[in-house]
Amino acid sequence: MTQLQGIAASSGIAIAKAYRLEAPDLSYDKTTVNEPAEEIKRLHDALEISKSELEKIKEHTKKSLGDEHAEIFSAHLLVLSDPEMIQPMENKIKTDSVNAEAALDETANMFIDMFKNMDNEYMKERAADIHDVTKRVLAHLLDAEFPDPALIDEQVVIVAEDLTPSDTAQLNKEFVQGFTTDIGGRTSHSAIMARSLEIPAVVGTKEITKQAEKGVTVIVDGLSGDVIVDPTDEQIESYKQKRSEFEEKKQEWAKLKDETTVSSDNEHVELAANIGTPDDVSGVLENGGEGIGLYRTEFLYMGKNQLPTEDEQFDAYSSVLKQMEDKPVVVRTLDIGGDKELDYLDLPDEMNPFLGFRAIRLCLERDDIFRTQLRALLRASVHGNLKIMFPMIATLDEFREAKAILTEEKENLTREGKEVADDIEVGIMVEIPATAVMAKQFAKEVDFFSIGTNDLIQYTMAADRMNERVSYLYQPYNPAILNLVNNVIEAAHTEGKWAGMCGEMAGDEIAIPILLGLGLDEFSMSSSSILPARTQILGLSKSEMSSFKDELLSMNTSEDVVAFVKEKAGLE
Ligand SMILES: C=C(OP(=O)(O)O)C(=O)O
Numbered sequence: 001m002t003q004l005q006g007i008a009a010s011s012g013i014a015i016a017k018a019y020r021l022e023a024p025d026l027s028y029d030k031t032t033v034n035e036p037a038e039e040i041k042r043l044h045d046a047l048e049i050s051k052s053e054l055e056k057i058k059e060h061t062k063k064s065l066g067d068e069h070a071e072i073f074s075a076h077l078l079v080l081s082d083p084e085m086i087q088p089m090e091n092k093i094k095t096d097s098v099n100a101e102a103a104l105d106e107t108a109n110m111f112i113d114m115f116k117n118m119d120n121e122y123m124k125e126r127a128a129d130i131h132d133v134t135k136r137v138l139a140h141l142l143d144a145e146f147p148d149p150a151l152i153d154e155q156v157v158i159v160a161e162d163l164t165p166s167d168t169a170q171l172n173k174e175f176v177q178g179f180t181t182d183i184g185g186r187t188s189h190s191a192i193m194a195r196s197l198e199i200p201a202v203v204g205t206k207e208i209t210k211q212a213e214k215g216v217t218v219i220v221d222g223l224s225g226d227v228i229v230d231p232t233d234e235q236i237e238s239y240k241q242k243r244s245e246f247e248e249k250k251q252e253w254a255k256l257k258d259e260t261t262v263s264s265d266n267e268h269v270e271l272a273a274n275i276g277t278p279d280d281v282s283g284v285l286e287n288g289g290e291g292i293g294l295y296r297t298e299f300l301y302m303g304k305n306q307l308p309t310e311d312e313q314f315d316a317y318s319s320v321l322k323q324m325e326d327k328p329v330v331v332r333t334l335d336i337g338g339d340k341e342l343d344y345l346d347l348p349d350e351m352n353p354f355l356g357f358r359a360i361r362l363c364l365e366r367d368d369i370f371r372t373q374l375r376a377l378l379r380a381s382v383h384g385n386l387k388i389m390f391p392m393i394a395t396l397d398e399f400r401e402a403k404a405i406l407t408e409e410k411e412n413l414t415r416e417g418k419e420v421a422d423d424i425e426v427g428i429m430v431e432i433p434a435t436a437v438m439a440k441q442f443a444k445e446v447d448f449f450s451i452g453t454n455d456l457i458q459y460t461m462a463a464d465r466m467n468e469r470v471s472y473l474y475q476p477y478n479p480a481i482l483n484l485v486n487n488v489i490e491a492a493h494t495e496g497k498w499a500g501m502c503g504e505m506a507g508d509e510i511a512i513p514i515l516l517g518l519g520l521d522e523f524s525m526s527s528s529s530i531l532p533a534r535t536q537i538l539g540l541s542k543s544e545m546s547s548f549k550d551e552l553l554s555m556n557t558s559e560d561v562v563a564f565v566k567e568k569a570g571l572e
């Protein structure tokens, strides 16, 4: 038995066998072969197995994520059947007498280089397809295991160094009981997605991949952050008990599903949800969400090999708006960058991706991408209560420029005879310290603020949200953060605007009493946090929490804040 402590990223308890998700070692030796026919057969065998796997993944993706997401695998299958790719590989084996590994890899690289350098989006996408499929075929030639999360068909706990957001999107809740990783923080996007999928997770254990061999039993305690490898029978029993207690608690919370959220002194706040796809809306409704405070649209752009069309986007946005009926839905425009990559855009690597060319910065330069999204949003606006939000706004000029493009597209649509709602609120994420400091000026021009503490904390404390080694500095309750948050809320209220929060802090039980006291209007969080948050707020007095404001804002340390709130809000 080995016990590790990580960061509790998604609540619940998982007990199952370890499934190791790791990139295989694909290094090979280039050798000379005497029997080219045998090598060609090895190549074809590897191609065939790869094809049948891709067929299965394609079917699975079609069922779980829809036709559009499955298209990428059709493109991969085409590559594997393309004689223009395969023939040169065979020729290489015959004429250069090299092994299949070298023939495959060198031929693929030649095509990748050629296509990548063409000034043509379609060919660039083909380069990405070839890159992806070659890895799979090479793994088969080398007899290396190539893990496919989409193909898991038994109950497992995923063990990985890290999970990308697109790996996480592929996880099938029916089989994946939980996951645990070496690196990552509570606000890395795979952790955020685990919470919306309601899969228990512990990240940042530093060494789970060293400790858990394939097939060993692993317990993931997403409530405390403990991970136990190869537990004793008693430990398994006690965790099963803890799991059923947690299930009971969830049933208690569920009784509040249709209640509104009011404090004990009868003040209403809105509890909204963060979502990544239209499929997440069912979880929002099941958990009694009063709206959607953040729809992260980047997932529409990920896991595919080309940009989504205006119509595809229109369908996704309309579906969310219709499902939510007249409840508010804040859709955030594309926030790609940081830990969310889009290979097919072929952007240069950056030294500091979280500080780089991302989100609104990219959208203002690639306004073709931005305009397509805005048109889709504007067309969908007639189907519900849409609010549009721009991410990573650092200056007033960025906001003005983005809003001007939105206005232009609205005029274009009206000219084309398309219907657009005329009361759409337009707001910004406050996740850059400069914007939080300048909130007074912004408040005169925006309709609302939504504070993105996931980034605001990392930029204010200069502590990467993904790096568990500096997670001690990632301090939501640091008085520096509380002062910035307060500044934003006060600025909004002075101008008669509303202020929400869609960073993970909004669903945190220590932050909730503070934010209630600071006057936050809307709390947007993972769906699974809504009912516990409602339960907590029902028992808190807003006016009492407000009376602590000055004292809290002038405290010295995060620890002082935590101790004070625990006492005043009755948390143990
Ligand atoms: C909600 C936020 O956005 P994301 O987590 O997608 O960066 C944030 O930064 O707080």
Ligand SMILES: [Mg+2]
Binding pocket: 431, 452, 454, 455
């Ligand atoms: Mg952010």
